[in-house]
Amino acid sequence: MPDQKLTAAITAIGGYVPDYRLTNQELEQLVATSNDWIVTRTGIKERRILKDPEKATSDLAIEAINEVLRKKNLDPKEIECIICCTMTPDMQLTVTAAYIAWKIGAENAWGYDFTAACCGFIFGLTTAASYIESGRYKKIIVVGVDNMSAFVDYQDRNTCILFGDGGAAVLVEPNTEGLGVIDSKFGSNGYGRQLMNQKAGGSLKPATHETVEAREHFAYMDGKAVFKYAVTCMSESITTVMHRNNLTPDDIAWVVPHQANLRIIEAVAKEVGMPMEKVMLNIEKFGNTIAGTIPLCLWEWEPRLKKGDNIILVSFGGGFTWGATLLKWAYDPA
Structure with a gap:
């Protein structure tokens, strides 16, 4: 009997959103808008915002990845690659995924940032699947995460109502049951x-x-x-x-x-x-978190x-x- 084709499957998922809730009622105090106007046009009632000025996109990603590690009782040294799908990297001229790997102790992982706007996660997931299907890798983390509040103009009612911060990470592993991507x-x-x-x-x-x-x-x-x-x-x-x-x-x-x-x-x-x-649906409470949604x-x-x-x-x-x-x-x- 021929071997079952190797596929790539999500085997665990972890997520994280900041504690602070920016409600429509608060936005009413910042710009000419109303809760009814926002809900009717977008479906959003609140969004999570990363308020700590010492934290950035990588911190959101690390929280999500750590949940994956806990769920799978996984040693970070077993991770072979981290793909950070984001439009809001911590800094220019440096790779957020590499910093994430360093911070979580994934010392055997290589990583890179994947920039494809709101499609980042699905593009990154399919890329990870290709790596797994090739047989070269067995454990890849794909994280979709954005800290959009850092780029939102809270004087522009057309955009400030839309965006929130947060993200989630998945572990992608080989599968021989025809499951996965x-x-x-x-x-x-x-x-x-x-x-x-x-x-x-x-x-x-x-x-x-x-x-x-x-x-x-x-x-x-x-x-x-x-x-x-x-x-x-x-x-x-x-x-x-x-x-x-x-x-x-x-x-x-x-x-x-x-x-x-x-x-x-x-x-x-x-x-x-x-x-x-x-x-x-989760737009009502998280808004648009770009690659994180x-x-x-x-x-x-x-x-x-x-x-x-x-x-x-x-x-x-x-x-x-x-x-x-x-x-x-x-x-x-x-």
Whole structure:
């Protein structure tokens, strides 16, 4: 009998969000907005914010990874690679993943930062799966994490209501039961750069006194344009993955969408014929944590997942980037 094809599966997950809750009522005191306006347009009621000025993205990631290590009783020296999916690295000119590995004692791991905006986690997960399927690696950590509050203009009511801080990490290991990462459909289009960006701070427009005074180091987004692209691209990605694998909405246990806007999520679900009862949501309490939203959903919903469940992860982000990944869940929660 031929050997079962080697796949790559999530075998543990850990998450972390800061304690501080920034509510819509607090935002009403900062900008011209209201709780009703925010909830109606986004579905967000509060978001977590990293308030400690001595902490950054790596601290969020380390908390999440340490939960994985505890759950698996895993020595960090067994980790072979760390992929840190983030748009908010601790510093320029240094690799956050390498710092994370050093801090947790993963002295045998190499690592790098994966920058793909809100698609970072699903792109990074598929990359890790390729490493595992090659037979070269057996234990890889993928962490989706962002400290977006550091880049939010709390004078701009169109963006400050959206973003929060947090992230989650998964352990990816080999599987011989046909479980784990099954298929992915990804896309990108550089046209989107003009619609979602941080204008200054990169090599195109380095920081100057003028760029700081012009508030060009904060997140910018054309919400209406992004909404249309997001619905179309996410819907097409889900449909493609289902068709390629002969699946219908009835065969899917869960869809895990990027938590950018509840109206986008509802429109995508309607477009692909997926009942909202099968759609994971945490946008109400965490907002948009960029690369953190999808793994944070898996972290919260882990007790409800069952071995063999068909799960579709789907996202859309700056760049533009978009895509969907089909998983067969590999374990029943302890």
